[in-house]
Amino acid sequence: MISLKNGVLLFLAALLLAACDEGKIYPEETPVDLGRTATVNVRFKGLGAWPKKNYLSLVALGDNSDTPTQNKRFSKPVNADKTISVTLNNLKDDTRKICIAVVSNGLDIVYTYYTYEVDKSGDNIVIDVDALELASYGRIQEQVFDANCIACHGGSTQVAGKLNLTRDKSYAALVDVEAPLSPDKKKYVDPGNPNNSYLPEILEDNDYHKDMFNSTGKQEVLALIKTWIQEDAPDN
Numbered sequence: 001m002i003s004l005k006n007g008v009l010l011f012l013a014a015l016l017l018a019a020c021d022e023g024k025i026y027p028e029e030t031p032v033d034l035g036r037t038a039t040v041n042v043r044f045k046g047l048g049a050w051p052k053k054n055y056l057s058l059v060a061l062g063d064n065s066d067t068p069t070q071n072k073r074f075s076k077p078v079n080a081d082k083t084i085s086v087t088l089n090n091l092k093d094d095t096r097k098i099c100i101a102v103v104s105n106g107l108d109i110v111y112t113y114y115t116y117e118v119d120k121s122g123d124n125i126v127i128d129v130d131a132l133e134l135a136s137y138g139r140i141q142e143q144v145f146d147a148n149c150i151a152c153h154g155g156s157t158q159v160a161g162k163l164n165l166t167r168d169k170s171y172a173a174l175v176d177v178e179a180p181l182s183p184d185k186k187k188y189v190d191p192g193n194p195n196n197s198y199l200p201e202i203l204e205d206n207d208y209h210k211d212m213f214n215s216t217g218k219q220e221v222l223a224l225i226k227t228w229i230q231e232d233a234p235d236n
């Protein structure tokens, strides 16, 4: 004998199976509401400069704040030819900018690669960024020099090692310039030759500069600088 309770269960199971057969578990009229969306399609070049301590993210910024209101991390692609799509759903009403940025674990923006100004139309947003170069001098200036070096290598009072790393001065001071302190007369930056450049060397092995970054922070900065030099050290 099938009890009443089991009978009901069987009946429900049969209903469910029938529903599956017709592919109609959800009513057709109610698509999931994602609110206003922003989708970015992008290819990344210079993958050697992919962050290791920080994260590469698509972020939304509100009216009057530099702290992301929304944040979605990119996953590192296997190669530079692959187009990646990432979407932010349910954009907040006060969203004014969508950015591709290097973001810290605590959601501080370390460097912004790309900014899109959001209008007030409420329309969904699709941004096609053809190819974005990760190994950019702009990022080195901001993430490395501005944040860690210009206290000693800049300003008017003191320029350590006679090397000025402030914006507008640093590129000309480094690229194709022989480093006075290099024992084997290397240039600070020898375009195309990271292993023959003194800049990464001094961050790896020098008393004044040894403990400036923690281990993954140091890997990230060195990979960024070396990838940029490998790609011929453009002023990008």
Ligand code: HEC
Residues within 6 Å of the ligand: 144, 145, 148, 149, 150, 151, 152, 153, 160, 161, 162, 163, 179, 180, 181, 182, 188, 198, 199, 202, 203, 208, 209, 212
């Ligand atoms: C606490 C101060 C201080 C900070 C911060 C600092 N440096 Fe230095 N740096 C020095 C001093 C002092 C020298 C000169 C070393 C010497 O004379 O042996 C020097 C020398 C150098 C040199 C060699 C200069 C030459 O003449 O060959 C390079 C390259 C360099 N620093 C890069 C950097 C970079 C890049 C950063 C940031 C990541 C940085 N430094 C941060 C103090 C500092």
